[in-house]
Amino acid sequence: MLNVFKKVVPTQIAKLEPFGVEIAIEKGERLLSAALRQGLDWPHRCKVGSCGTCKAVLISGEIKSQLDFAYVLTDKEIDEGYILACQSMLKSDISVRVVQRKEMK
Amino acid sequence: MRTFAVNARYLIVPIMSLLTIGGILLGGSYTWLGVALFGVCTVIDIGTRNIHRRADFASDGTSYGVKRFQYGVMYMMLPVFIALQLALAWQIRKYSVSASEAVALSNLFGAILSAALWAGLGIIYGHELSHNRREGFFVSRLIMALSGASHFTYAHVYNHHLDLGHENDPATAPRGRNVYAHAWHSHMGQSHYSFDMESGKAKRRQKSFMNFDNRWIIGYLFSLPTLVLFIWAGGLWGVAAILIIWGISNFLLEALNFMGHYGLIREEGKPVEHRHSWDNDNIFTSWFFIEIGRQCDHHVRGETYFWELDDVKGPNYGVGYFELFLYTLIPPLFRKFVQVHLDHWDQNYATEAEKKIAKEIYLNANPKIQSAL
Numbered sequence: 001m002l003n004v005f006k007k008v009v010p011t012q013i014a015k016l017e018p019f020g021v022e023i024a025i026e027k028g029e030r031l032l033s034a035a036l037r038q039g040l041d042w043p044h045r046c047k048v049g050s051c052g053t054c055k056a057v058l059i060s061g062e063i064k065s066q067l068d069f070a071y072v073l074t075d076k077e078i079d080e081g082y083i084l085a086c087q088s089m090l091k092s093d094i095s096v097r098v099v100q101r102k103e104m105k
Numbered sequence: 106m107r108t109f110a111v112n113a114r115y116l117i118v119p120i121m122s123l124l125t126i127g128g129i130l131l132g133g134s135y136t137w138l139g140v141a142l143f144g145v146c147t148v149i150d151i152g153t154r155n156i157h158r159r160a161d162f163a164s165d166g167t168s169y170g171v172k173r174f175q176y177g178v179m180y181m182m183l184p185v186f187i188a189l190q191l192a193l194a195w196q197i198r199k200y201s202v203s204a205s206e207a208v209a210l211s212n213l214f215g216a217i218l219s220a221a222l223w224a225g226l227g228i229i230y231g232h233e234l235s236h237n238r239r240e241g242f243f244v245s246r247l248i249m250a251l252s253g254a255s256h257f258t259y260a261h262v263y264n265h266h267l268d269l270g271h272e273n274d275p276a277t278a279p280r281g282r283n284v285y286a287h288a289w290h291s292h293m294g295q296s297h298y299s300f301d302m303e304s305g306k307a308k309r310r311q312k313s314f315m316n317f318d319n320r321w322i323i324g325y326l327f328s329l330p331t332l333v334l335f336i337w338a339g340g341l342w343g344v345a346a347i348l349i350i351w352g353i354s355n356f357l358l359e360a361l362n363f364m365g366h367y368g369l370i371r372e373e374g375k376p377v378e379h380r381h382s383w384d385n386d387n388i389f390t391s392w393f394f395i396e397i398g399r400q401c402d403h404h405v406r407g408e409t410y411f412w413e414l415d416d417v418k419g420p421n422y423g424v425g426y427f428e429l430f431l432y433t434l435i436p437p438l439f440r441k442f443v444q445v446h447l448d449h450w451d452q453n454y455a456t457e458a459e460k461k462i463a464k465e466i467y468l469n470a471n472p473k474i475q476s477a478l
């Protein structure tokens with residue numbers, strides 16, 4: 001009976017630089033969850049948008065942020081296109097640059 | 106059928122909240138219905154203390170939970186909690202206009218207690234909605250604002266999830282603290298954290314603290330309609346009623362925080378793991394509290410919907426929240442109960458560094474606590 005609440009979910013594509021890997025993101029799924037589900041070792045810690053470990057740079061496409069990034073990312077980072085992968089859903093296919101562990105302070 | 110059963114079992118609080126509203130509206134001794142239901146739930150929880158079961162998953166590992174249905178229910182709880190306040194305000198208004206002719210003081214007290222206990226359960230929806238979806242976060246703030254605690258949503262995500270098990274997290278109760286002291290420290294600490302977040306943001310943007318984007322101020326402003334409603338309904342009586350409701354509902358909120366992490370320790374900078382939370386997952390607690398008792402899994406997979414949380418074999422009190430809550434109300438009893446679990450945690454879960462911190466805590470504990478250990 002409750003199946004009427006279920007809907008068919010199309011997928012979108014995220015291209016991850018610098019690896020050139022493409023991953024499928026189901027509708028309603030977050031970028032980080034999709035990457036981890038597909039076996040990628042994406043840096044992360046809290047998964048709720050509070051630590052900043054999963055940050056990435058959005059190169060093209062659009063995302064819908066699930067939480068205000070301004071408490072974790074600086075205004076400069078936000079202007080430069082940084083996003084938090086654990087709090088990002090896709091509005092279109094995207095291309096992102098993953099910030100690797102060695103780049104983090 | 107299975108999908109229906111799995112989703113319907115999380116409707117206990119919505120149904121009982123509606124019954125509580127009905128009782129308050131009916132008046133007379135029905136106003137005590139909410140208190141009676143809370144008592145019945147306590148009895149059921151104690152009676153089912155030994156029945157534990159995992160969340161249900163289909164053979165392909167997918168959950169039976171239906172996201173749109175569960176979100177619909179959680180969003181609907183906002184108008185339900187508003188209706189609870191309106192029903193109580195109506196009874197207070199009747200009392201203040203016609204005094205005891207229309208409403209006996211004892212029944213008015215029943216209505217206030219009933220409303221307070223069920224308003225306090227707003228936390229389970231406020232909590233779940235704080236984690237998923239931007240709209241959900243906003244609804245969470247509105248639900249928490251009905252209890253004067255809109256700061257919770259920000260502090261929970263940005264502070265509690267990051268600093269869990271460490272002294273930087275006001276919501277983690279250190280060993281030796283009782284629930285009454287914790288309610289105060291945790292509430293004030295989280296509000297302070299949210300205040301600091303906003304003042305830091307304002308400074309970075311070179312704005313005054315008093316700005317239209319200050320979520321700490323806006324959050325408290327969300328509570329204004331409740332305050333105005335109760336002042337209109339009963340003047341000083343109304344103020345007294347809302348203070349009782351906010352007091353009890355915030356106490357319940359902080360009691361959940363208290364039970365979820367009491368005495369657990371994490372070294373600063375080390376990842377949050379299953380061992381940094383206590384699970385309370387007997388069957389009634391799991392269904393009533395929409396799996397909020399699966400804290401071990403929740404804190405490691407914070408992005409996971411409640412119906413997908415699982416038993417991860419983390420530290421477990423072995424009893425439900427209602428039963429444990431009763432113990433917490435009597436601090437010596439709680440300390441005696443929890444010490445066995447803490448010793449087990451120290452021996453079987455803690456790292457060497459965490460054991461060292463635990464030892465220091467015991468050495469520095471005041472003599473009263475030491476003698477109780």
Ligand code: FES
Nearest residue numbers: 045047052054086
């Ligand atoms: S993992 Fe912490 S902000 Fe994304």
